[in-house]
Amino acid sequence: MKALVIYDSLYGNTEKVARALASGMREGGIDVECVRANTVDVGTLRAYDMIVIGGPTHSMGLSDTMKTFTKQLKEAAVKNKQAFAFDTKYDSRFAGSAGKKIEQRMKQNGMKVVVPHASAIVLGKEGPLKEGTEAQFKQIGTELARSALAS
Numbered sequence: 001m002k003a004l005v006i007y008d009s010l011y012g013n014t015e016k017v018a019r020a021l022a023s024g025m026r027e028g029g030i031d032v033e034c035v036r037a038n039t040v041d042v043g044t045l046r047a048y049d050m051i052v053i054g055g056p057t058h059s060m061g062l063s064d065t066m067k068t069f070t071k072q073l074k075e076a077a078v079k080n081k082q083a084f085a086f087d088t089k090y091d092s093r094f095a096g097s098a099g100k101k102i103e104q105r106m107k108q109n110g111m112k113v114v115v116p117h118a119s120a121i122v123l124g125k126e127g128p129l130k131e132g133t134e135a136q137f138k139q140i141g142t143e144l145a146r147s148a149l150a151s
């Protein structure tokens with residue numbers, strides 16, 4: 001199974017989470033590549049069985065880069081592909097969640113969400129990530145691979 005992890009990241013925190021997730025997925029037996037959203041040609045998505053998308057939460061929702069990227073999913077051949085969304089955000093009830101919005105867009109485009117979206121907590125605008133987050137997302141990646149390979 002081939003998966004692509006697509007991320008946006010202003011200060012590097014979401015990138016760290018994306019790489020941890022990808023490493024866990026790889027351990028779980030999936031062939032994974034990890035790329036920045038603004039470098040992805042959506043025409044290439046057809047080559048993957050699973051698409052993982054994550055971004056930082058901006059103004060309770062998507063960053064501008066992720067808004068632009070997720071709009072392009074409409075033209076991409078992503079229907080029925082396995083999917084998972086994640087974000088980085090503050091640990092607050094009022095933080096909002098980019099991952100939730102990404103997951104909505106995935107479903108609108110007919111993608112099959114394997115596991116509900118997950119959030120990684122940042123302690124400030126520029127980070128750092130809450131202690132243990134990379135280990136946590138590596139574990140999530142391994143479990144995600146297991147669920148994807150089983151379905």
Ligand SMILES: Cc1cc2nc3c(=O)[nH]c(=O)nc-3n(C[C@H](O)[C@H](O)[C@H](O)COP(=O)(O)O)c2cc1C
Binds near residue numbers: 056088
């Ligand atoms: C313009 C802007 C708006 C933000 N708005 C929110 C927000 O509404 N909720 C939140 O939890 N974090 C917000 N943040 C903080 C981001 O969650 C944080 O910068 C991000 O998780 C860091 O990830 P990155 O290093 O990958 O960019 C905002 C950050 C920026 C730069």
